[in-house]
Amino acid sequence: MKKLASILALAFFTIATNAQSLIPVKYGIKVGLNFSNLNITSTIDGVQHGVQPTDNSSQTGISAGFIVHIPLSDEWFINPEVLYSQKGASFNYAFTHDYEINQRDEYKTNNQVTLSYVELNPTISYKATDKLALNFGPSVSFLIDEDYIYTPDPERDMTNTTNILTDGLVETASLDVGLNLGISYFFTEHFFVDSRVYTGFLEVASATQPYEEIINNNPDPAYTLKNSAIVLSLAYLF
Numbered sequence: 297m298k299k300l301a302s303i304l305a306l307a308f309f310t311i312a313t314n315a316q317s318l319i320p321v322k323y324g325i326k327v328g329l330n331f332s333n334l335n336i337t338s339t340i341d342g343v344q345h346g347v348q349p350t351d352n353s354s355q356t357g358i359s360a361g362f363i364v365h366i367p368l369s370d371e372w373f374i375n376p377e378v379l380y381s382q383k384g385a386s387f388n389y390a391f392t393h394d395y396e397i398n399q400r401d402e403y404k405t406n407n408q409v410t411l412s413y414v415e416l417n418p419t420i421s422y423k424a425t426d427k428l429a430l431n432f433g434p435s436v437s438f439l440i441d442e443d444y445i446y447t448p449d450p451e452r453d454m455t456n457t458t459n460i461l462t463d464g465l466v467e468t469a470s471l472d473v474g475l476n477l478g479i480s481y482f483f484t485e486h487f488f489v490d491s492r493v494y495t496g497f498l499e500v501a502s503a504t505q506p507y508e509e510i511i512n513n514n515p516d517p518a519y520t521l522k523n524s525a526i527v528l529s530l531a532y533l534f
Contacts, residue, residue, distance in 0.1 A: 322365040326377065328490070328529025330357040334385035334409065334501070334521040357382025357410065365533050373429070377417040381437065383523045384410040389503070406447040409466060411500060411523070413437035417476060429480040435494060437472040437523075468501045472523055486533045496523035 333354045361379035368374060386408045419433040444466050478492025501521040 319367060322486075322533040324363045324365065324486075324531055324533035325361075326363045326379065326490070326529050326531040327360045328358075328527055330359050330381060330383055330525045330527050331355075332357060332383040332385065332494075332523065332525035334387065335496075335524055336387065336389075336519050336521055338519045352385060352387040355384045355386055355408070355410065357384065357412075359415075359527055359529060361415075363531055363533070371423050373421040373423065375417075375419040375421055375431070377415070377419060379415040379417065381413045381415040382410060383413065383525055384408070384443075385521075389519070407466070407503075408443075408445040409501060409521075410443040411439060411468060412441035412443075413472065414440055419476060421480065427482050429482070429488075431476065431478045431480060431490070431492060433476055435472075435474045435476050437474075439468060439470045439472070439500075442468050466501050466503050469499060471498065472496050472500045473498050474523065476527075478527070480531075488531055488533075490527075490529040490531055492527045492529075494523065494525040494527060498522065 331354050333352065336352060359379050359381045361377060364376045366374045366376070388404060388406050415435060415437045417433060417435045419431050421429045421431045423429045474494055474496040476492045476494050478490060480488050480490045482488040499520040500523050503518055503521070
C-alpha cells in the first residue's frame with residue numbers, strides 16, 4: 297500500500313507538471329493541523345454482550361505536503377494536493393459479558409488511535425472574491441502507519457484477562473475515501489489560509505469484543521469507526 301501511494305502521488309504531480317506548458321501553474325507548500333475524531337457505530341445490540349462507546353474525544357495531528365494551483369478560468373481552479381495527514385481519536389468503551397446465569401463481567405477500556413495517511417486531494421476551488429475561495433472535492437487516503445494505545449480500566453481487577461484484552465482490539469483498513477468542504481482566504485496572491493471539514497465514507501477501523509472473539513470464537517466487530525476532521529492550514533504558492 298505504501299508503494300501504491302507513492303506511485304499515485306508521483307502520477308498526480310506528473311499530470312500537474314505537464315499542464316504547466318499549457319496554462320500558468322503555481323506550486324506551493326501547505327502545513328496545518330487536523331482536529332480529528334472517529335465516528336463510532338456499534339454493531340452489537342442487546343444486553344447479554346453489550347458494547348457501549350463512551351467519552352469520545354478529538355485528537356490533534358499534523359498535515360503537511362505539496363499543492364498545485366491550476367487555473368481553469370478567472371474564477372475556477374483545480375488544486376491537487378499530496379499531504380501527509382494524521383487522524384484518529386481518544387475514546388473509552390465499556391462492554392459486558394454474561395457467561396453463566398446471573399453472572400456478568402463488566403469492563404471498561406481506554407483507547408487512543410492514530411492513523412497516518414498519504415492523502416490525495418483533487419480539490420476544486422471557486423474564487424468568489426479576490427480574497428475568498430470556496431473549496432470542495434474528494435479525498436483518497438492510503439494508510440502508511442498506525443499507532444494504537446490501549447489501557448484497561450485501572451479501577452477494575454483485570455489480572456486474568458489482561459493478555460486477552462491488550463491484543464487485537466482494533467483492526468485498521470488500508471484505504472479511506474471521503475469529502476472535503478471548506479474555504480480559503482488569500483492574504484496575498486501567494487499566501488492564504490485554508491479551513492475545511494473532512495467526512496470519511498469508509499470504515500477505517502473496527503474493534504472486537506475480546507470475550508466474543510476468543511471465548512466464543514466470534515470475530516465480528518463490536519463497533520466500527522469512520523474518520524472525520526476539521527483541518528486548518530497555511531499555504532504558500534511560489
